[in-house]
Amino acid sequence: MELQDVDRVRCATFLLTKDARLWWESAFVSVNLQTLSWNGFKEVFYSKYFTEKVRSKLTRECMTLRQGDSSVEDFVKNFERGFHFVPVIANDTKEKLRHFLDGLRPILRRDVRVVGPTTYAVVVSRALAAEQDQKDIENERQGKRPYQKPQQQ
Incomplete structure (x- = not known):
């Protein structure tokens, strides 16, 4: 939203809850x-x-x-939350892509790099698809079939 500073402050303070509202x-x-x-x-x-101290810790993290063992969805959440405090990377699209x-995980990174992604949105989309493909392959190996909704006639 294109807001003046005063309106940004009003919107932000309107959204504060619990302890932050009292503060x-x-x-x-x-x-x-x-x-x-x-x-x-x-x-x-x-x-x-x-x-x-907290911002410095978040930046280092x-x-x-x-x-690691987290899902791509959780990794994206943590990545985006953390880089709020690292504007040097958050504001540089190439650096943001590289860090992400x-x-x-190496196997997902390989699958994503194969398509030569150029934007963060494409990288995230490809990573989510690669993770799903990996789960489908593992299910097939174990003899499980993914659930498919019956087609309506």
Whole structure:
């Protein structure tokens, strides 16, 4: 959404819940909403909920993130959550692609690279498809057939 800073702050604070809502209600009295910029709000919010130590830890974790035994879907969630604090990579499409590919399990990485992906969206889509293909192959090896809905006539 194309919003002015003041409107961004209002939208963000409207969405706060539980402890964050209580925190904002007490912080609200000490700030001027008419002059509070989006970056100013993020600075105040991050100092409360994402201290420099926490952001540094998230950055380190993100830089070394690997899929391991998690699903592609979970890996994508963790990848996107972590890179919020690493704008050097998040804002560079080639670096984002490289880091995502490097974090995938080798067998999935190989399957994704074969198609020569050029965008992050294509890489994620191919990784999800490759994971499903891998599950289908494993089911076939074990003599299981994937469930198919009966066709309606």
